[in-house]
Amino acid sequence: MTSRQGVEFTGIEGNRLVADVYGADNPRGLVLLAHGGGQTRHSWGGTARELAGQGITAVTMDQRGHGDSDWVESSAYDFQAFAGDMSCAASQIRDQTGFKPAIVGASLGGLAGLFAAGSEAGDDTFAALVLVDITPKMKVDGVRRIIGFMSEHSQQGFASVEEAADAISAYLPHRPRPTDLSGLSKNLRQGDDGRLRWHWDPKFISSRADAENHAKEVETQGFETARRLKMPVLLVRGRESELVGESEVDAFIEAVPHAEFADIAGARHMVAGDRNDVFTDALLTFFADLTWR
Numbered sequence: 316m317t318s319r320q321g322v323e324f325t326g327i328e329g330n331r332l333v334a335d336v337y338g339a340d341n342p343r344g345l346v347l348l349a350h351g352g353g354q355t356r357h358s359w360g361g362t363a364r365e366l367a368g369q370g371i372t373a374v375t376m377d378q379r380g381h382g383d384s385d386w387v388e389s390s391a392y393d394f395q396a397f398a399g400d401m402s403c404a405a406s407q408i409r410d411q412t413g414f415k416p417a418i419v420g421a422s423l424g425g426l427a428g429l430f431a432a433g434s435e436a437g438d439d440t441f442a443a444l445v446l447v448d449i450t451p452k453m454k455v456d457g458v459r460r461i462i463g464f465m466s467e468h469s470q471q472g473f474a475s476v477e478e479a480a481d482a483i484s485a486y487l488p489h490r491p492r493p494t495d496l497s498g499l500s501k502n503l504r505q506g507d508d509g510r511l512r513w514h515w516d517p518k519f520i521s522s523r524a525d526a527e528n529h530a531k532e533v534e535t536q537g538f539e540t541a542r543r544l545k546m547p548v549l550l551v552r553g554r555e556s557e558l559v560g561e562s563e564v565d566a567f568i569e570a571v572p573h574a575e576f577a578d579i580a581g582a583r584h585m586v587a588g589d590r591n592d593v594f595t596d597a598l599l600t601f602f603a604d605l606t607w608r
Contacts, residue, residue, distance in 0.1 A: 324407050326379060327399030328391070333383040334376035334404070337367040344442070344607040345372045345414035346598075347405055349424025351585075353465050353515055355382035357501040362419075362587050365595045371602060374416065376404060378424065380516035382501075392519045394533065397423065398430035405431070405440045414607050417443040419598065421587065422558075425449035426533060433540035442607050443547040445598065448556050448586050450567040451537025457557035457584070458530050465513070465520045472512035476500055479511060489555075489583065541570045548574040549601045553582030553589060575601060 324332040335356055346366055348359040356375035363373035377384035379400050380392055387396075405416050418441055420428035425446040431437060432444040464486050473479040476496045483499070484492045493499070503511040548571055552559045568574055577597040582589035 322374075324376070324404040326385075326387075327396065327403050328387055328389060330379055330385040330387050330400070332376055332379070332385075332400060332404055334374050335363070337363040337373040337375070339367045339370050339372050341370070342372040342414070343370045344602060344605060345374065345408065345412060345416045346602075347401070347408065347416040347418050348373055348375045349378060349401060349418060349420040349428055350375075350381070351422030351424055352461070352519065353381070353502075353513055354421075355502055355514055357382070357498065358421075359587070360498075361591050362595055362598075365591075366598065369599055371599075372412075372414075374404075374408060378427065380519045382514050386516040386518075390516075390518045392516070394423075394426050394430050394536075397427035398434065401427050401431040402434060402436065402440055409440060415440060415442040417441065417445065417602065417605065417607075419445040419447065420449070421447035422449050422584065426451075426537065429537060429544075430540055432546060433543045437544075438546055441546060443549070443601070443605055444544065445549045445551065445601065446567075447551050447594075448553050448559050448582075448584050450550065450559055450563045451534045451541060451570075452563045452566045453530050453533065453558045454560060454563070455530050460557060461584075462520065469513060469517045469520055472506065472510035473503070474510060476503065476511065479503060487583075487585070490589070538566075538570050541567065544571050544574075547601070547605060549577065549597070550574055551577045551579060551586055551594065551597055553584055553586040554578050554580050555583045556586075557584050559584075577601075 318338045322334050326332050350358050356377045359375040366373040418428035432441050504514045579590050587594050
């Protein structure tokens with residue numbers, strides 16, 4: 316039987332991190348799922364339920380400045396800050412459960428996971444690292460497109476959930492427009508003016524306005540960190556990804572030769588949203604022989 320309960324962790328600045336735990340009876344392992352930039356913990360609901368159903372407890376966490384977690388007064392939204400929060404949460408999970416969590420991070424969550432796992436205490440804190448359609452090297456055009464979409468409505472917002480759904484459909488034309496918008500509502504917040512805006516701190520995206528320099532900085536620091544990884548690593552790519560092409564995959568495998576690779580046909584950057592069934596199967600295969608304690 317799978318249950319869900321809300322929990323909170325404390326980040327590196329004493330900031331509140333809100334999470335949901337999808338529990339499994341007599342779990343054999345535990346996964347910390349970290350969402351992409353501009354998303355919330357709710358984007359992992361389907362994956363978390365499936366993992367819990369297979370005996371792996373899943374923790375989905377809103378990262379700093381996102382969802383119900385604190386918007387930090389320092390406005391620190393660099394990857395090291397996200398990584399610091401992740402290490403803090405993982406340490407609290409380990410101390411409470413006895414399990415070292417495996418990180419499953421999409422985009423922003425993956426890079427935060429990379430820097431956390433590659434830190435000095437990484438091997439003592441995490442069981443494994445799964446990068447979901449992200450590597451230190453990214454296609455700059457893809458980065459620019461994502462930042463552009465996130466910036467476009469960050470100030471003026473939307474008059475209704477339907478208007479937000481229209482914007483997403485224009486950005487992701489390959490996906491059918493959902494008829495049930497309740498899930499989208501969780502990614503929006505209502506301002507004092509009555510308009511709906513994305514459920515994240517606008518300072519998060521304003522710090523990434525220069526897409527090219529942002530990508531170069533991540534590439535340099537990310538590969539230095541990746542070469543230090545000793546734990547099991549899985550890179551999952553959406554085959555039609557806007558960010559990760561074959562050259563990006565090759566560069567990562569060269570830096571982390573022991574990494575496994577799963578290529579998900581019919582998926583773009585939002586792999587779990589495009590092909591959650593195939594994505595979850597890839598996770599379960601990778602986790603089959605993992606040591607969690």
